[in-house]
Amino acid sequence: MKRYLSLYKTFLAQYLKILMEYRIDFLIGLIGFGIIQLSGIAFLYLIFAEIPNLNGWSFEQIVFIYGFAQIPRGLDHLITDNLWILSKSIIVKGQFDRYLLRPINPLFHLVSEVIQFDAFGELLVGIALVIWSMIKLKITVSFLQILLFILTIISGAVIYTSIKLLFASLSFWIKNSHEILWMNYSLSDFSKYPLSIYSKPIRTIITYIIPFGFTAFIPASYFLNKGNLYTCVFGTFAAAILSFIIAYTIWLNGIKAYESSGS
Amino acid sequence: MIYVENLSKEFCIYKRQPGILGSLKGIFKRDIEIKKAIENISFNINKGEMVGYIGANGAGKSTTIKIMTGILTPTSGKCQVNGITPYENRTANAQHIGVVFGQRTQLWWDLPLSETFTILKKIYNIPEDQYNTRMEFLSEVLDLDSFIKYPVRTLSLGQRMRADLASALIHNPKVLFLDEPTIGLDIVVKEKIRKAIKFINQEYETTIILTTHDLQDIEELCDRIIIIDSGKKVYDGNIKNIKKDYGYITTIEATFSNKNDLSLSNLSFGFKLDSQDLNLNIEDNKIIIRFNNKKVAVSQIIACLINEVQIKDLHIYEMGIEDIIKNMYKAGELNA
Amino acid sequence: MLSLKRQCEIYFPFSKSVIQSNMTYKLNFVMSICGGLLKTAVMYYLWRAIYNSSSQTALNGFTLNDMVMYIIISFITSRLITNSIDFQIAEEVKQGSIAMNLIKPIDYHTKLFFEALGKLIQELIFFAIPTIAFLIMIVHTTAGNQQISLSNIFLYFVSAFLSFCILFLINISFGLIAFYTINIWGLTYIKFAITRFLSGELIPIIFFPLWVQTILKFMPFTSLNYSPVMICLGKIDLKQSISLLLLQIGWIVFLFILSRWIWNKAIKRLTILGG
Ligand SMILES: Nc1ncnc2c1ncn2[C@@H]1O[C@H](COP(=O)(O)OP(=O)(O)OP(=O)(O)O)[C@@H](O)[C@H]1O
Ligand SMILES: [Mg+2]
Numbered sequence: 001m002k003r004y005l006s007l008y009k010t011f012l013a014q015y016l017k018i019l020m021e022y023r024i025d026f027l028i029g030l031i032g033f034g035i036i037q038l039s040g041i042a043f044l045y046l047i048f049a050e051i052p053n054l055n056g057w058s059f060e061q062i063v064f065i066y067g068f069a070q071i072p073r074g075l076d077h078l079i080t081d082n083l084w085i086l087s088k089s090i091i092v093k094g095q096f097d098r099y100l101l102r103p104i105n106p107l108f109h110l111v112s113e114v115i116q117f118d119a120f121g122e123l124l125v126g127i128a129l130v131i132w133s134m135i136k137l138k139i140t141v142s143f144l145q146i147l148l149f150i151l152t153i154i155s156g157a158v159i160y161t162s163i164k165l166l167f168a169s170l171s172f173w174i175k176n177s178h179e180i181l182w183m184n185y186s187l188s189d190f191s192k193y194p195l196s197i198y199s200k201p202i203r204t205i206i207t208y209i210i211p212f213g214f215t216a217f218i219p220a221s222y223f224l225n226k227g228n229l230y231t232c233v234f235g236t237f238a239a240a241i242l243s244f245i246i247a248y249t250i251w252l253n254g255i256k257a258y259e260s261s262g263s
Numbered sequence: 264m265i266y267v268e269n270l271s272k273e274f275c276i277y278k279r280q281p282g283i284l285g286s287l288k289g290i291f292k293r294d295i296e297i298k299k300a301i302e303n304i305s306f307n308i309n310k311g312e313m314v315g316y317i318g319a320n321g322a323g324k325s326t327t328i329k330i331m332t333g334i335l336t337p338t339s340g341k342c343q344v345n346g347i348t349p350y351e352n353r354t355a356n357a358q359h360i361g362v363v364f365g366q367r368t369q370l371w372w373d374l375p376l377s378e379t380f381t382i383l384k385k386i387y388n389i390p391e392d393q394y395n396t397r398m399e400f401l402s403e404v405l406d407l408d409s410f411i412k413y414p415v416r417t418l419s420l421g422q423r424m425r426a427d428l429a430s431a432l433i434h435n436p437k438v439l440f441l442d443e444p445t446i447g448l449d450i451v452v453k454e455k456i457r458k459a460i461k462f463i464n465q466e467y468e469t470t471i472i473l474t475t476h477d478l479q480d481i482e483e484l485c486d487r488i489i490i491i492d493s494g495k496k497v498y499d500g501n502i503k504n505i506k507k508d509y510g511y512i513t514t515i516e517a518t519f520s521n522k523n524d525l526s527l528s529n530l531s532f533g534f535k536l537d538s539q540d541l542n543l544n545i546e547d548n549k550i551i552i553r554f555n556n557k558k559v560a561v562s563q564i565i566a567c568l569i570n571e572v573q574i575k576d577l578h579i580y581e582m583g584i585e586d587i588i589k590n591m592y593k594a595g596e597l598n599a
Numbered sequence: 600m601l602s603l604k605r606q607c608e609i610y611f612p613f614s615k616s617v618i619q620s621n622m623t624y625k626l627n628f629v630m631s632i633c634g635g636l637l638k639t640a641v642m643y644y645l646w647r648a649i650y651n652s653s654s655q656t657a658l659n660g661f662t663l664n665d666m667v668m669y670i671i672i673s674f675i676t677s678r679l680i681t682n683s684i685d686f687q688i689a690e691e692v693k694q695g696s697i698a699m700n701l702i703k704p705i706d707y708h709t710k711l712f713f714e715a716l717g718k719l720i721q722e723l724i725f726f727a728i729p730t731i732a733f734l735i736m737i738v739h740t741t742a743g744n745q746q747i748s749l750s751n752i753f754l755y756f757v758s759a760f761l762s763f764c765i766l767f768l769i770n771i772s773f774g775l776i777a778f779y780t781i782n783i784w785g786l787t788y789i790k791f792a793i794t795r796f797l798s799g800e801l802i803p804i805i806f807f808p809l810w811v812q813t814i815l816k817f818m819p820f821t822s823l824n825y826s827p828v829m830i831c832l833g834k835i836d837l838k839q840s841i842s843l844l845l846l847q848i849g850w851i852v853f854l855f856i857l858s859r860w861i862w863n864k865a866i867k868r869l870t871i872l873g874g
Contacts, residue, residue: 003385003386007385010381010385014373014378025780029784029785031785031789032784032786032788032791035793036788036791039792039793039796039801042796046806047806050649050659050806051649052652053652054648054649054652055648097329097367098367100333101332101334101357101369102357102386103354103355103358103386103387106353176624176627179626179630179631179634182630182631182634183631183633186635186637186638189641193641193644197644197647199644202640202644256336257336258334258335259274260334262321
């Protein structure tokens with residue numbers, strides 16, 4: 001564990017150096033991801049000009065959920081972006097060989113290679129929205145709740161990672177699973193709004209099958225005093241652990257099935 | 264050290280039908296072809312041995328190496344490296360092997376080479392003092408200092424190959440797998456790499472398996488060779504024997520500067536050999552001689568040549584591995 | 600000047616090869632449609648909840664049915680007109696292969712256009728036309744108060760084609776920015792975010808505050824999505840439709856000149872830098 005942390009620190013230092021070299025490009029990426037999140041908020045703002053509340057949720061509450069959704073997403077985006085490349089080209093081109101040749105965990109090796117600083121666009125917007133809406137809603141939080149908040153954020157990020165890992169691992173068999181991954185990743189859009197607006201089958205899918213519901217709405221509703229501790233917080237934690245176990249098992253089997261490439 | 268028994272690996276290849284209609288059809292039914300990359304390969308390699316693993320393109324060399332290094336899981340058969348089954352216990356195996364794939368680097372593309380070594384030091388848990396002596400040794404034999412500060416992506420092929428070799432040796436592995444470590448390199452770098460390999464083998468008793476298409480590599484480095492062809496082992500033994508038995512055709516190419524027209528008829532070597540064992544060819548001012556070196560020595564041919572023409576340039580080629588295998592088939596040793 | 604027919608003969612193979620290579624990975628095509636449908640479904644549920652929460656049946660003249668049609672047609676339009684020419688150019692600049700394209704005896708712009716056209720044709724045949732036909736059927740059988748007339752559909756396709764040309768020209772100009780920065784990814788992402796919002800893909804422009812609507816009149820964004828979709832839904836009369844089409848053509852002329860100008864500058868830079 002200590003070895004991994006120290007390794008990651010070395011990588012991080014290197015990436016920061018590269019980042020400093022390409023400051024402008026970093027800024028551009030940050031703005032890009034920031035703008036797309038903000039356009040979602042602008043959309044909500046326009047809508048709330050027409051209606052007093054959405055299914056019983058006020059504008060500020062919706063903004064809280066929306067902002068909350070960005071944080072685990074951004075965290076996962078920051079750390080595990082290389083999974084997209086895995087699904088798209090690393091396996092097709094037989095470039096996965098190198099991850100199997102070092103005495104460290106191949107998943108760690110893969111993921112540590114890319115730190116996607118663009119993700120700060122999502123993270124910053126998300127944090128800003130959460131703080132803004134908390135002030136507006138006059139939500140006060142105890143120290144314990146801050147800890148629970150961090151726990152749910154990390155669990156949410158783990159759920160994102162697990163879903164990406166699972167679908168990216170399919171490429172060990174089908175070579176390119178980028179589009180399948182993208183399709184399933186699109187499901188995360190559902191978690192940005194209250195689950196009550198969806199029909200039952202969709203709610204079921206988003207909670208029990210591809211559990212993006214746990215990355216935003218479910219934990220967020222606890223902090224808005226609309227859900228209880230057990231389902232919202234511990235449910236999120238359990239969902240994270242379960243999805244990671246499933247995804248990691250598939251990943252391990254994928255490695256066994258890996259075929260490399262002819263040249 | 265390395266123990267391989269009845270190893271086989273099959274690949275499934277999905278065939279695509281051409282055209283839009285074909286691809287629609289492909290949704291429902293896919294043609295699968297099973298490709299046997301290697302079949303029932305067995306061998307043993309002892310500690311400190313340096314073995315050449317050779318065969319034509321597509322013979323299955325890289326596939327075998329990938330199994331021994333834990334990248335591929337075999338379809339059937341057994342394989343152990345230093346008592347560990349590589350594809351089942353990958354990280355334990357990786358700790359004591361070193362691997363170079365000449366075709367593809369394993370280094371971090373964007374990081375400076377020096378940084379790469381710092382990271383490898385952490386990955387392999389190498390103690391500081393060992394790391395320092397090792398680093399010193401490697402930069403000396405492989406001449407790393409001139410480019411150690413540059414990012415890997417900016418290195419030339421020769422520099423990158425030396426870097427890859429150094430990175431495979433930094434943790435003092437017990438076994439070293441080299442898949443075409445000299446591909447695309449010039450003579451000077453090739454020589455450097457061969458020297459380093461030889462030195463490592465002698466100094467540290469590192470077991471080495473080497474694949475290559477350059478017979479010179481094999482000759483300078485290995486006493487023992489294993490030849491595979493179409494996935495099957497066809498020879499395992501001493502290199503001198505096989506060259507004596509099957510690699511007997513040598514080619515000499517000489518460029519000469521005589522003004523007068525030289526023709527085959529006025530070149531008489533006076534050897535009483537049929538065309539199988541001696542074969543002459545003239546193109547412009549170049550003469551190509553193929554001969555059986557069991558029947559006549561290189562020196563004899565050159566001596567005769569010097570008598571006849573004024574030589575500007577001279578090359579001597581040994582037989583390539585593909586031709587040796589062809590000869591083995593011809594001799595009926597192998598069942599084609 | 601070669602005749603148009605001859606030009607098409609030369610360049611049409613580029614379109615064909617794009618279609619063919621995309622169709623070898625038909626699973627990707629299907630999956631990307633599914634992903635888009637999911638995002639559209641989210642919008643559908645969101646709008647349903649919005650209308651449920653509202654005391655009125657129509658917001659800014661849109662009933663829920665109108666809005667559902669709006670987001671579906673919007674989705675179809677955005678699929679039709681999108682192309683990744685900007686990435687393609689950026690990739691070629693990065694790998695230095697763009698110089699190769701300048702040596703060949705073909706016009707690079709035209710070649711790119713026909714490649715984008717290939718994708719358009721593919722989307723038309725395998726997605727847009729079947730989906731729209733299906734929609735018409737549904738609308739007719741459920742006999743809602745709204746009708747999609749065939750003349751509107753025809754005008755829609757004309758307008759969507761013009762949108763396609765506008766986006767193509769915007770993308771060309773964007774791709775060429777790759778000469779100046781390496782993070783073209785971030786830039787195109789900004790472009791994507793802005794065009795998606797300001798073109799009315801997320802929400803009809805009429806929901807915007809008036810001052811924003813006024814500003815947007817002077818920008819090409821609404822011509823990308825809002826115009827064709829409004830034409831299709833029959834929300835505007837024929838005269839207005841024609842004037843929207845003319846506006847689109849105006850933008851094409853302007854952007855064409857702009858992209859040529861940027862291109863010439865970029866080429867100069869290329870020849871100076873030596874690729
Ligand atoms: N990932 C793969 N998928 C399908 N077939 C493969 C794969 N890898 C190798 N093969 C096939 O297996 C056979 C052996 O390949 P291998 O790479 O081991 O040959 P090689 O001896 O290393 O050849 P070379 O000298 O060209 O490197 C070839 O016929 C090749 O086409
Ligand atoms: Mg090989």
